[in-house]
Amino acid sequence: MRVVIAEDSVLLREGLVGLLSRFGFDVVAAVGDAAALVTAVEQTAPDLVVTDVRMPPGFTDEGLRAAVVALSQYVQHSYAGELLGSGQGRAIGYLLKDRVADVAEFADMLRRVAEGGTVVDPEVVRQLMLRGRDPIEHLSPREREVLALVAEGHSNAAIARMLTLTEAGVGKHIGNVLAKLRLPVSDDTNRRVLAVLTYLRGRP
């Protein structure tokens, strides 16, 4: 798994290199600004790009096949939406920088994106779900848990594991939840993440 890291803070950049190496990623380049990032991506054709939100690679760039994880200092709902909506089929992740504190979870999230999934930081989802009221309030607590995990980008199998349910049970819950929110029922993880997030953000 070849990774390019772009982060302007030296301390954090070094830390990320160490962390990713420790978990078996092959860090082919670690740069400190947007221009260097473009060059590095062109030259090394990585599988995954981990970058600060302020210097994302151009999303209209056809040449970029890599999955992208954007790291942000604080929650920016508008940016999250933009990022996830513009992926064009590419795997995307939006994580808060604080997430690196839990090293194993962080590495796992990166791996999920690298393998084609969509990942949204749990804190972002939590904030979105706290806003406003109905009809989220009409969901049972279990259904709310399921919704949160769907929004974070987990697959049905992963959710089943986390909540100790059967995959079939998870599928049923998800179907109920999406129907209550009047969202299209889909097993495509990435598409439903986007749908749920758009729904959550659009609430008053």
Added chain:
Amino acid sequence: MTSTTTLLRAVMRPGFLLSTWPWRGIAYTLTTAVASGLLWLVLSVPLAPLALAIGVLRTEGARAVEAAPHWWAGTYVSVAVVLSLVGVGLLALTVPRLATAVAGIERWRLRLADDAPAVARRSGNLYTDPATWRSVAYLLLLGIVAPVWLGVLGLAGLLVVSTPIAVHYRLVTMESTGSAVSRAVLGLVLIPAVLYLTSAFGGGHAALARLLLCCEPDPAAAELVEVTRSRARLADAFDAERHRIERDLHDVAQQRLVSLTMQLGLARLDLPSGSPAAVAVASAHDHAKTLMAELRDLIRGISPQTLRELGLRAAIEELAAGSPLRVHVDVDPGRFPPAVETVAYAAVSEALANAVKHAAATEATVAARRSGVMLTVQVRDDGHGGADPSRGSGITGLADRAAAAGGRLRISSPPGGPTTLRVELPCAS
């Protein structure tokens, strides 16, 4: 030693004749004469009916002496009364306005005789303003007193001006040269005397004009303005310092803390689980994670980036999302001046925090509306109330910051709740 700034003072000093003051005195006196003449010209209109009334009455008085019939007398008296009423009415309408206009012109003209700035002060409406009636008194000064001394000066001036002619006449008509010489000497001596007299009278008039028409600036008002400005400057300096601290905390301290936490997390992985080292490092790691969250909250309390970059509504929504309460947000979109946004945000943050800490609330509403030039922010929670600003400095500090920004803070928190905090801030943009 006072500097010579007025004509009157200049007259009393030695060296008066050698300065520019005599010329200014002449200029001021001449223009006073012109002003006085113009004043009579303008006043002739409203005064005409009164003059006519007097004329009618005198005629009537003359006829009464000739024992005219009564009905004849009655008509004249009533005509005189009507004319008087019209005259008085005209005067009441025109004189205050005229006086105010003349006051303005005379203050400008005063610059010839007085170097100090001439400031006017108005209060109330035209008829209740004491300045108006002082201006009317000045009209009397200009219209009645001035002609008197102007007349005296005119005579003296004539004497001076006529000296060469008189001397020439005496010489031509062969009167004794002695009388011609004495006449010439008289003329010469009169020149400085006339100069002094002109400036003395003019200076006296100018001093009275200053007394009647100008106001000394109120020292208390000047002080108040300075206090308000310095308080605003202090608040600005305070905000700038807070930004600086937030910058330093964010760029330096936070980065290093994240790095440290990451390293501890990695270290945990390599230690045999259950060993004392693993337990210790795990504990250190947890502390570091907590510290990260606390530092982030601290920075956000000081000067949130969201507020600076995305504005008040985004920042309040973030506050609401991070709060354990259910918070309903209804904030006008758009940006406000930075000082206003800072205080508004601080108020909402404090109110929400208090609702959780002290009032055990479960829900809150945050509304911020701009109407005209005022931004009104209101936070209402369903807690048990009882907020007392005198206990704890949070609310009073907020009130000070609101006042420094030109606004005010009000709080209603009866025991049993609910609590409502309202901040009104002027925003010019």
